[in-house]
Amino acid sequence: MAELAKRRALIVEDERPIRELVRLHLELGGFDVDEVGDGRAALERLKASLFDLVILDVMLPGLDGVTLCGAIRSAGPNRETPVLMLTARDAESDKVVGLESGADDYLTKPFGVRELMARVGAITRRQRRASPEPAGAEATGLSRGDVRLDPARREAVVRGATVELTRQEFDLLHQLAARPGVVFSRAALLSHVWSDDSYVTERTVDTVISRLRRKVERDPQDPELILTAWGVGYKFGGH
Numbered sequence: 001m002a003e004l005a006k007r008r009a010l011i012v013e014d015e016r017p018i019r020e021l022v023r024l025h026l027e028l029g030g031f032d033v034d035e036v037g038d039g040r041a042a043l044e045r046l047k048a049s050l051f052d053l054v055i056l057d058v059m060l061p062g063l064d065g066v067t068l069c070g071a072i073r074s075a076g077p078n079r080e081t082p083v084l085m086l087t088a089r090d091a092e093s094d095k096v097v098g099l100e101s102g103a104d105d106y107l108t109k110p111f112g113v114r115e116l117m118a119r120v121g122a123i124t125r126r127q128r129r130a131s132p133e134p135a136g137a138e139a140t141g142l143s144r145g146d147v148r149l150d151p152a153r154r155e156a157v158v159r160g161a162t163v164e165l166t167r168q169e170f171d172l173l174h175q176l177a178a179r180p181g182v183v184f185s186r187a188a189l190l191s192h193v194w195s196d197d198s199y200v201t202e203r204t205v206d207t208v209i210s211r212l213r214r215k216v217e218r219d220p221q222d223p224e225l226i227l228t229a230w231g232v233g234y235k236f237g238g239h
Contacts, residue, residue, distance in 0.1 A: 006032040007052035007124070012042040012068070013086065014060055018109070022055055025113050029120065039063025043071055050077040053124055056103070058087040066101045073102030073166060080167050082123035086111070099207035102166065144177045144236065147216070147225065158216045158225075168193060169212045172205075176226060176236040185233040209234060 009031040013019040016037070023033045031053065036042045040062035046054070054072075058065040065085060072078045085103040099106060104123040107116060142149040148157040154170055156163045165173065171193045176184065184192075186202035194204070213220040227237040 006030060008050070009033050009053040009055065010042070010045060010051045011035040011055045012039070012060065012065065013037065013055065013057040015057075018057075018086070021113070022116065025117055026053075026055075026120070029117060037061070039065065039068050043068055046072045046078045047076050051081050053120065054078065054081055054083045055120075056083055056085050058085055069101040069103050074164070079164070084116075084119055084123060099204060100210055102211070104168075142174065142177055144180055147173070147177055149174050149177060156216075163215050165212070165215065168208050169215070172208055173212060173216070173226075176234060180236045183229040183232050183235045189233065205234075 007030065009026050011019050011022050011026070011033060013022065013035070014037040019035050019037065023035060026033050034045070034049075034051075036045055037060075039060035042056075042060070043063060046068075056065045056069060060068070063071075065087075069083055069085065072081070072083075083103045083105075085106045086109060087106070088109045105119050107119055142151070146159045149155070149170070151174060154165075154167075156165050156170060156173065172189060175189060175192050186205045189205050190202060209226060210220075213223050213226055216225055217223045223237070225237055227235050229235055
């Protein structure tokens, strides 16, 4: 029975030594681990089975990790699954692209095993903390102009159309919409939405806001709902 209760992880990595190292430590951490070395094969696996964690390399044969992450975030059983991206590149733009595709965190090769497991712990704790209601949410629905949010069902309707949001996107939108006009600093949003995850930075707030705007704004470059308070943070502009 203990084996049945194990969390499932998928490693998507084409370098065998790295794959074996990650597998060893995930298994020591209590995961039942599956692995693939090709992006297209990984997509089929992720469409067919639910996992509790995905370790995803950016540079893959068949289908790159950024495209793969975007695909699993758009539909399928792993839309809410924590994703940790691995890459050999450390440019700021690469990290932003990875996070904007839907990854929960980003780790640059070469990495230490302790840091890997700390980041795995952080993003999986966040998943376990998630409940049908976002932190601080009322049980009843929330309506602000063109936006209706149902915390119990975690459903978002914008201008009459249902919008598929990840857990982070929903919680962030609800936090802002619950207090229209109030400016939240990035640090405050981190505290409300990500709580005590020490490996999440204020840059993460910006990347999730960017993803959210692409889903809910008529024109993400000229937002009407999620407004930037320059030098401070963000506020909800709907009424």
